Amino acid sequence: MTKQHWLVSGVLVLLCGGVLVLFTDVEDSLARWINCGPIATDAERRSAICR
Structure with missing residues (x-):
């Protein structure tokens, strides 16, 4: 491969x-x-991910 091919890659x-x-x-x-x-439901909003 030429230098130009290496550059494009x-x-x-x-x-x-x-x-x-x-x-x-x-x-x-x-x-x-x-x-x-x-x-989202209330339970989902109280989950650890949402806090």
């Missing part, structure tokens, strides 16, 4: 890693909002 690895981190953070926030938000 490195950029793709960084991009894919960044997307994974972003979606993990978004998924975590979304799950907390669903579990503790306006449609």
Whole structure:
């Protein structure tokens, strides 16, 4: 592989890693909002995750 191929491969690895981190953070926030938000029951809102 040439130097340019290594550079493109490195950029793709960084991009894919960044997307994974972003979606993990978004998924975590979304799950907390669903579990503790306006449609949650009182028991769910009192759970350890929501505190």
